[in-house]
Every structure is written in C-alpha cells, then in structure tokens.
Amino acid sequence: MVEKVSLYIPTYNAEVTLRKCLESVFSQTYPLWEILLVDDGSSDNTVEIAKQYNVKIIQHQENKGISVTRNTAISHSNGDFLAGVDSDVTLDPHWLEYIMENFSGNHVGGVGGRIIESNRNGVIGRWLLAHRNPDGGTKKRTVKALPSAAAVFRKKSLLEIGGYNDDKRYDHSD
Numbered sequence: 001m002v003e004k005v006s007l008y009i010p011t012y013n014a015e016v017t018l019r020k021c022l023e024s025v026f027s028q029t030y031p032l033w034e035i036l037l038v039d040d041g042s043s044d045n046t047v048e049i050a051k052q053y054n055v056k057i058i059q060h061q062e063n064k065g066i067s068v069t070r071n072t073a074i075s076h077s078n079g080d081f082l083a084g085v086d087s088d089v090t091l092d093p094h095w096l097e098y099i100m101e102n103f104s105g106n107h108v109g110g111v112g113g114r115i116i117e118s119n120r121n122g123v124i125g126r127w128l129l130a131h132r133n134p135d136g137g138t139k140k141r142t143v144k145a146l147p148s149a150a151a152v153f154r155k156k157s158l159l160e161i162g163g164y165n166d167d168k169r170y171d172h173s174d
Contacts, residue, residue, distance in 0.1 A: 003100060005152065006079030008036040009055075010069040014087035015045040021087050022053050030096035033079040040069045046087075067164040074155065074163050082158060086149040099152045109157035113150060 007025060011018060025035060035055045039047050041063035050057050058076055060069065074082060081103070083096060092098075095113060102111040158164075 002031055003081050003103070004033040004079040005030070005081045005083055005096065005100070006034045006036060006073075006077035006155075007032050007083040007085060007096075008038055008070075008073035008077065009085050009087050010038050010040060010066055010073065011042060011046050011050070011087040012040040012063060012066075012069075013042045013044045013046060015042075015049055017088040018046055018049050020090050021085065022050070022055070024089075024091040024093070025085060026053070027093045028091065028096045029094050030100055032083075032096070034077070036073055036076055038069045038072045038076075040064055040066070065166075067166045071163040071166065074158055077155060080155055081152055082155045083152040084150070089150050091150065095150070096152070103152075103154070108154075110151055110153040112152075 009018075009021060009025070014021075025032075035053075037050045037055045037057050039050070039057065039059045041060045047057060047059065056076070058072055060072070070084060073084065081100070083099070085091060099111045099113055102108065
C-alpha cells in the first residue's frame with residue numbers, strides 16, 4: 001500500500017546545495033503526497049531556487065532555528081508520514097522506497113537510513129566524522145534517536161511527543 005508521505009526540506013541560506021537536494025527528491029521512486037520547503041529567513045537565493053520547482057514554500061521572516069523550522073513543517077504537512085531531508089543531503093533514488101518498507105506495524109514511529117558524510121574536510125567535517133558516526137553501516141537496528149537529516153516519521157508519533165524541542169536552535173533537537 002502506498003502511504004501519504006509529506007516530504008519537507010528545512011533551509012537556511014542553502015543556495016549552494018539546494019538544487020542538488022531538490023533534484024534527488026524529485027528522482028524518488030516512491031510517490032510523494034507533497035513537498036514542502038520551509039525557509040528559515042534566508043538572505044541568499046534559496047527561495048528563488050526553490051520557486052523553480054513544484055514545492056510549497058513556507059517562509060519565516062527571521063531565522064528561528066532548525067527545531068522551529070521542523071515544527072513549522074509538521075504543522076503545514078498533510079501526509080500521514082513526514083520525511084525530513086536537510087538541504088545539504090542528496091538522496092539515493094530509492095531512499096524513500098527503502099525507508100517505507102520498514103513501517104511494518106504501528107509500533108514503528110520513525111525510520112532512518114544510512115548517512116554517508118561527504119564533508120570530510122575542515123574542522124566541521126572532522127568533528128562530524130569523530131562524533132556523529134555518519135556511516136552507521138547497512139544492518140537494520142533499533143536506535144533511541146534518529147538523525148533528522150534524512151528520516152521519516154509517522155506524523156502522529158511526532159505530534160504525540162510534542163514535535164521537536166524549540167529550545168535547541170541548531171542541533172540535538174531530535
């Protein structure tokens with residue numbers, strides 16, 4: 001059965017990576033119910049790039065942080081499942097198809113996939129490699145938290161826990 005999946009992309013000054021991200025979203029083999037782009041007060045050409053695609057654009061007038069941006073996506077989405085994809089992520093064409101195969105019962109609230117960090121240079125890249133375990137391997141496993149850079153959640157599960165922690169502007173909101 002094909003589920004109604006709303007996919008959202010939180011953005012902030014993402015003109016360098018957004019086009020590649022959007023192309024990968026539109027190449028998904030699993031049908032999307034809707035695609036939302038939540039812009040968190042960008043001052044570059046992020047919104048102009050997004051307007052070239054068939055996405056619903058929601059804009060914050062000022063930068064409020066990733067948690068508020070994710071919660072804005074939840075409140076504007078109409079699907080039963082909510083796929084979040086950060087604007088610097090490029091998806092495999094079968095990503096959503098593989099993810100949705102793992103929602104085999106109501107006990108599964110969220111599913112994430114393998115993330116391979118491409119930013120391996122500089123201070124940020126080295127920190128990510130050392131602290132985030134960006135390549136978790138290929139085995140299925142149960143985890144306590146999913147990185148929201150590329151994960152799918154049942155919308156009702158996100159609503160039951162109150163969404164993302166608005167006190168966290170940048171990281172550890174999930």
